[in-house]
Amino acid sequence: MEDLPPSLLHEILSRLGDSEDLSRCRVASKTLNSIAREIRSVNLQCSYVRYAKSRSPLTRSSITPFKEIFIKLISELEIVESVSMGVEKPLRFVAYDDMEDEEADLYLSDVNFSKEWLPKVCGGLKSISISDFWVQSCWRRSDVLSLISSHCLNLLELDVKNAWLSVDGLNPMLKLTSLTLEFIRLDDENLNKINESFPSLQDLNLIGVGGLKEPRIHLMHLKTCQWTVSNAPNSLAITAPNLVKLKLKCVKPNLLVIETPLLFDLHLSLETAGNFKVKELHDLRKLHLESTDLRNLLDTFPLGKTVRNLTVVSTRWEMPVGVTKSTFELLLYVFPNVVSLTLTPGAWSEFESYPGQGGLESRLQMNGLKVITAYLTVNDIEMTISTIFSILENCTKLSDIELLIHRDVVSNVTSNLISRCIAHCSRVRWKWGMWKEGTKDAWISDGI
Incomplete structure (x- = not known):
């Protein structure tokens, strides 16, 4: 291996995913040891096996402490x-x-441990990722953010997971463009300090950040955002004039405000919102809606004339009372220009069980629909077939129908459904598959 060109050896060592493997290569030869010093990244993960050995009385004395290995x-x-x-x-x-x-x-995320290594390498650091051990970090409040902001002036990406963080003494990090905080306890009533300290953020991921009462994201350069809210704050607000992709999951905020005029791709999951305010989204093309109260969410959603790709998830539904439109019609009324529609099991079951008074009536609003993907449980094959045929009659521009049948449906029912649909309409391209909770969808035909 030492006969290989140094540039190739450097490339090989750079691709090693674990820095402990790099250490083993260093002791193998002088050449590898010399080249390894030029590697510019450290990636060290503590395995469960190492953890278990460090706790066992039989092996504890032979295990080098994790932090000591990292410092070396x-x-x-x-x-x-x-x-x-x-x-x-x-x-x-x-x-x-x-x-x-x-x-x-x-x-x-211990600030004393960070002081041992961070000041020595901070000048060239562009990316830091710390995934802490929650049972040791959850009751220790860390000032590591302040330390990082004081030393790492050229940092572009920061990722911290499983920690209790303080923003006291946090300095502006003008070059940081990507921030991920996952399963973090953050003792602030809002995100004002984050907004102030990271003004250049383009990518923000907040996953299970607790301790926020009225959080607001206000970032002028933000382009992508994933926000999973674990608690139930009084209000949520996102003001980001350049945001193009947003994935937001929350519970029951009293007020939800979204001011993102350039939004192109929205993934919204919530139970209900007491007051839902969304300014018109002129560029929205792709939308994923998930709710336990889908009808009320649709009633408050601004008319989505620009949406072309729509996915609907109904996680809990009750038989509507006093309504004349099915969920299917309501969707196509709110999103009249949708081209591709995906109905997950709950949404399809709601439509199948309650197609609306007099069947589907909004024919003019369905002319643009070309592709439907639906997840079926087939509790009543006649009802399922009737629903499919009703869609075919009212959506004259449909060219592709993709139907996934639950794996627990008996094979003769599945075969009956497939044969009757194909015989009924040959103008569309049928695609068949199977689905089940917790498993990957499997397609059994590529179009007939």
Whole structure:
């Protein structure tokens, strides 16, 4: 291997996913050891096996502490541009009862530990990722954000998971463009400090960030955002004039405000919103709606004339009372120019069980629909077939129908459904598949 060109050896070592593998290569030869010093990234993850050995009386003395290994690895590199350290997924499920109260060997957002390595490599750092050990970090409040903002002036990407963070002393990071906070306890009533300190953010991911009462995102350069709200704040607000992609999951905010005029792709999941305010989205093309109260959400959603690709998820529904339009018609009334429509099991079941008084009537609003994908449970084959035929009669521009049948439906019912649909209408391209909760969809035909 030492006969290979140095540039190729450098490329090979750069592609090693684990820095411990890099360490093993370094002791293999002088050439590899020399080239390894030029690698500009550290990626070290504590496995469950290492954790278990460090706790066992039989092997504890032979296990080098994780933090000690990390410090050694990073000190041997000339320039460091990327740092990634954390615990592997199985360690996230370790019970509190398995831990001793004062242990902090895997408390990776510890500011004292960070002071040992961060100031030495901060000049070239462009990316930092810390995935902490929750049972050690959840009750220790960390000032690591302040330390990072003071030293890493050229940082572009920051990712922190499973920690209790403070924003006290947080300085503006003008070059940071990507921020991910996942399963974070953040003791602030809103996100004002984040908005002020990261004005150049283009990509923001907030996954399960707790402790926020009235959070508001107000970032002028933000382009993509994923926000999963674990608690039930009084209000949520997003003001981002350049945002093009948003994935928002929340529970029952009293007020939800979305001011994103350039939004192109929206994935919205919520139970209900007491007051839902969305300014007209002139560029919205792709929309995923998920709700336990789909009809009320549709009633408050601005008319989506620009939406072309629509996916609808109804997670809980009740038989409507006193309404004349089916869910299907209501969708096509709110989104009259939709071309591709996906109905997940709950949404299809609602439409199938209650197609509306007098059947489908809004024919003019359905002329643009070309592709339908539906997830079927087939509790009553005659009702399912009647619903499919009704759609075919009213949506004259349909060219593709993709139907996924639940795997628990008996084979003769599935075969009967397929043969009758194909015989009824040959003008469309039929595609058949199977689905089941917790499994990957499987297509059994590529169009007939």
